[in-house]
Amino acid sequence: MEYGCIGKKLGHSFSAVIHAKLGDYDYRLCELTETELTEFMTKKDFKGINVTIPYKEAVIPFLDHIDESAEKIGAVNTIVNRNGVLTGYNTDFYGMTELLKRGKVELADKNVFILGTGGTSKTARAVARSLGAKKISIVSRNPQDGEISYDEMYNEANEVEAIINTTPVGMFPKPDASAVDPEKFPNLGGAADAVYNPLTTEFIGRARACGANAVNGLYMLVAQAAKAAELFFNDKTMTEKTDRVFSEIYKEKLNIVLIGMPGSGKTTIGKIVANTLGREFYDTDEVFVNENGVIADYFKKNGEKAFRDKESEIIAELGAKNGLVIATGGGAVLREENVKHLKQNGLVIFLDRDVENIVPTSDRPLGSDREAIQKRYDERYPIYSSVGDITVDSNRDVNTVADDIIRKFSGYCREEQV
Structure with missing residues (x-):
């Protein structure tokens, strides 16, 4: 495999379709168990890969270098192999920033609640900080180290102004689930979901019904893929293709x-x-x-x-x-x-x-x-x-x-x- 995406379950992934539209290169999906991940990363038999759930943190020990912003975030979703030297990057930061901008989800001076604690959650925290969030709360089923529970979030319902879901809740093949009930947050003005399949998640559909600016993760997926391809090939024109590729994928799906x-x-x-x-x-x-x-x-x-x-x-x-x-x-x-x-x-x-x-x-x-x-x-x-x-x-x-x-x-x- 020269280029591709590694993760535990990739049956829902649109990544191969997106990269096929970005350029003429072989890009494959590669499902790995934890044991297989170690072997894969040790062999280094690839030129560039994307990394998805649940390995965005697990790949870090295998890297020779890590980009400064990725290191600060604590999560890697893109790895480039340059003559056997593995360098890790986080293009999700770029993708999520572009998603929020496109969907007019305002975080500046807002109380932002981020659902989940994995690699994408860490990215969301960095994005929220960069966009000037007033307060950032991390919501977990098993809170620790300053995180809060979902019950605590509901107890603070009036404080919730923006929500970013970074959990897989609501993702195909279980699209009827929503990580939270948007109707319970009277001041909810913005919502974003890292899930992109289905195109309108249960969470996003209900948040829109409440009047919030709400966006699903497809544009983020395309934007981060374009940024990753830019790193793969040192080609600055890749991100210029984001809107076109997104439009084509959206229409096809x-x-x-x-x-x-x-x-x-x-x-x-x-x-x-x-x-x-x-x-x-x-x-x-x-x-x-x-x-x-x-x-x-x-x-x-x-x-x-x-x-x-x-x-x-x-x-x-x-x-x-x-x-x-x-x-x-x-x-x-x-x-x-x-x-x-x-x-x-x-x-x-x-x-x-x-x-x-x-x-x-x-x-x-x-x-x-x-x-x-x-x-x-x-x-x-x-x-x-x-x-x-x-x-x-x-x-x-x-x-x-x-x-x-x-x-x-x-x-x-x-x-x-x-």
Whole structure:
């Protein structure tokens, strides 16, 4: 391996994709146990590596030199091998600083609470100090050496003005967790999460709902990777590529999720969008049928709740993936948990079709006649409107609608990247 990333679990990592966009060099992911780490670092059989959880501190004893800023932080995430001499750097400092700047998360004169005590936590402390934080509190499940517990943090809820999560809580494959409850901090103005998968973590989604400026870790990941590549190749132009690479990654990873009434064209239009963009297409109703049989028969035998439970399982699974086009059933947005799962990695687009243009069909248990369609429409229209990030008129030709979706999706990705 010439270049790559080492860590304990890397199944969630975007690093190889990012470095492929930064330049034409071989970059690989290398999962190591603690025992394997010792052997790997002793052999020095690499030119440059990134280091992630949980080895940002563990690699330090193997280094011949350590950059001054990395030494002060006490954590290394980038190592360059120059003729057998290993030098450690911390490009996370640069990445986190750029993330906070881009997301307008203000730390100056703020009470900043940093969740976690590992290598990224140490970086966050250094960044907070450099940006003029008034007070920095380190929150741990097992506090020591001046750290505080999560209970103590909640007891000081009115003092919490900014939170940086450096723990893996909320990371794929367990995206439903949040390290803290943002709603309990009435003066929370800014939040940042080092987790980047899913694109909108539970913590960040809830912090935004509270009105805080809140950003996930994807931009930090790209920025620190560009800074690392600069060190690998002594190429000052690498960091100039950060915005472009971030924009491309974000667009590639963000799902396109179609919601709307049964008969609004979600499946037909979704397939056209997926084919045009070269993406995989999933229809949650089709997935259900493949796994459980005809929906109308299942409804009749098991009831609506059983159907909705199965539907929620399908949505949670698909919502955790990246780069898909997903067409949902008409009632999918009736459950808040479904909306959350669809938005974790997705842009939700409401296909708005006039009720008179929706044709009742016998295979829809709750939309088999005109009266039923009108009732569902009246019940659900406000929900579709509030849940959708973007609304598209689907009374037009399906190809025109698909083109409109692609155009608006691209525009959203340019404007809402963090």
